[in-house]
Amino acid sequence: MSLMDVARGAYVRSPALLRRSLAPVLSLVPTSAKYGSTYRLWRQRIERAKTDLAFANNEHLAALRALLAKAHAGSPFYRDLIDRALGTGFDLSRLELDDLLALPVLRKEQLQAAGDDVLAVPRSQVDRGDTSGSNGEKPFSFYLDKDRSVREIAFISDTWTRCGFTETDAKVVLRGVGIDNQGKILHQYDPAMRELRVSAFPLLREHVALYVDLIDKHQVRYIYGYPSAIEVMGRHMIELRRRPRLPILGVMPISEPLYPHQRRTIEAAFGDAKIAHFYGLSEKAAFAEELSREPDVYAFNPLYGLAELVDEDGQRITTPGVEGRLVSTGFLSTGMPFIRYDTEDRATLVELPGDANGQRLKVRDLAPRRKPGFLITADGNRLVTVDFTPESPRFFKGVDEYQFYQDTPGRSTIRYIPSPDGTHQDALNIARDLEIRAQGRIAFDVERVATLGSGRSGKRAFIDQRLDISRY
Numbered sequence: 001m002s003l004m005d006v007a008r009g010a011y012v013r014s015p016a017l018l019r020r021s022l023a024p025v026l027s028l029v030p031t032s033a034k035y036g037s038t039y040r041l042w043r044q045r046i047e048r049a050k051t052d053l054a055f056a057n058n059e060h061l062a063a064l065r066a067l068l069a070k071a072h073a074g075s076p077f078y079r080d081l082i083d084r085a086l087g088t089g090f091d092l093s094r095l096e097l098d099d100l101l102a103l104p105v106l107r108k109e110q111l112q113a114a115g116d117d118v119l120a121v122p123r124s125q126v127d128r129g130d131t132s133g134s135n136g137e138k139p140f141s142f143y144l145d146k147d148r149s150v151r152e153i154a155f156i157s158d159t160w161t162r163c164g165f166t167e168t169d170a171k172v173v174l175r176g177v178g179i180d181n182q183g184k185i186l187h188q189y190d191p192a193m194r195e196l197r198v199s200a201f202p203l204l205r206e207h208v209a210l211y212v213d214l215i216d217k218h219q220v221r222y223i224y225g226y227p228s229a230i231e232v233m234g235r236h237m238i239e240l241r242r243r244p245r246l247p248i249l250g251v252m253p254i255s256e257p258l259y260p261h262q263r264r265t266i267e268a269a270f271g272d273a274k275i276a277h278f279y280g281l282s283e284k285a286a287f288a289e290e291l292s293r294e295p296d297v298y299a300f301n302p303l304y305g306l307a308e309l310v311d312e313d314g315q316r317i318t319t320p321g322v323e324g325r326l327v328s329t330g331f332l333s334t335g336m337p338f339i340r341y342d343t344e345d346r347a348t349l350v351e352l353p354g355d356a357n358g359q360r361l362k363v364r365d366l367a368p369r370r371k372p373g374f375l376i377t378a379d380g381n382r383l384v385t386v387d388f389t390p391e392s393p394r395f396f397k398g399v400d401e402y403q404f405y406q407d408t409p410g411r412s413t414i415r416y417i418p419s420p421d422g423t424h425q426d427a428l429n430i431a432r433d434l435e436i437r438a439q440g441r442i443a444f445d446v447e448r449v450a451t452l453g454s455g456r457s458g459k460r461a462f463i464d465q466r467l468d469i470s471r472y
């Protein structure tokens with residue numbers, strides 16, 4: 001664990017006041033020194049694994065063996081689990097990929113209940129993290145290696161190279177609840193990280209006009225953030241007939257599914273900008289990138305972890321076209337091991353991992369289990385909301401932002417923030433049009449709000465779904 005690896009992560013997680021004082025100094029540090037040798041080594045390994053399949057296969061298996069050995073040696077919880085599954089005295093240095101199937105799929109509640117027994121290292125060597133607890137789900141606390149930041153950014157940066165982004169480029173950051181705790185600061189430029197951070201909540205038309213001016217001022221050519229926020233920004237830009245003076249070269253969505261209607265809005269707003277989308281977890285247990293020529297198909301990186309799809313009985317899915325739950329075993333951060341961890345996310349199998357593809361599981365329709373893209377009709381059926389709302393900004397006349405809320409089958413509330421010139425009737429018009437599109441299976445109410453619901457991290461669901469989707 002190098003000092004630079006820890007220092008970068010500490011800077012990112014430090015209080016805003018401290019970051020502002022350090023930023024001018026760190027902006028003078030060369031990029032190569034800022035990221036360090038660990039970053040360069042991982043970039044080389046990631047690149048090699050794309051074409052050297054034997055390397056990818058060998059590294060994948062070696063990482064799995066090392067993870068289980070560390071878990072067995074340091075974690076009472078995992079030692080008992082591994083001994084019961086594989087037998088006392090099992091030689092983990094000879095573990096094969098299929099041996100992993102003997103271990104049970106683990107849920108958040110089991111890891112939470114294990115307490116510190118789940119850790120493979122002293123707590124002083126890890127940082128605490130939390131899931132956001134959105135959509136009524138209780139927050140989940142876990143622990144990550146202090147030096148994981150540089151390894152993590154190596155994988156992310158590799159994905160971003162698809163749209164031309166490099167470590168020397170600046171980016172707009174559209175994520176999080178606000179720049180400050182009071183929500184009074186709308187924007188901030190961090191020269192150390194080359195980030196123009198703008199507030200995404202709220203994200204009104206006048207804010208977007210200001211942000212485009214700031215993009216021009218700092219000559220930023222890449223957009224990074226939640227798809228829901230990027231879509232709202234793009235829709236305002238279309239309405240304002242504004243584009244940055246320098247064309248946006250790349251859009252890098254994170255943390256949420258990228259719906260087709262969002263993709264179309266982004267393309268309309270930012271022109272020929274390439275989109276580089278990836279899937280990751282706060283727990284750092286899985287990482288997948290969308291394939292360049294196959295929108296909505298994702299390949300999991302074998303150096304980051306081992307990904308599986310399982311059915312409701314926990315059996316591995318092997319037939320392409322079948323949907324299942326995503327289970328992941330993480331290699332990136334191992335102080336708190338995640339072994340056959342049920343992410344509760346869902347996907348459809350495209351291609352199984354194997355020697356022929358360098359152990360890259362490929363899936364489509366990858367979406368969070370607790371943030372489903374469905375509304376429930378009065379007769380208890382799912383209404384798929386992909387392509388449900390038109391991409392035309394004219395459809396949303398009078399409304400700046402919106403979100404569907406549902407707690408009753410057959411009814412949904414459109415929570416909305418009006419445009420400066422918008423009226424309640426504009427929202428009612430949208431509701432009536434959507435009822436027609438839903439063929440009368442869902443009745444829509446409207447509710448004017450000051451802000452839209454989101455988790456603690458600021459991620460805003462397209463649908464704030466309070467029904468148990470598994471029942472329908």
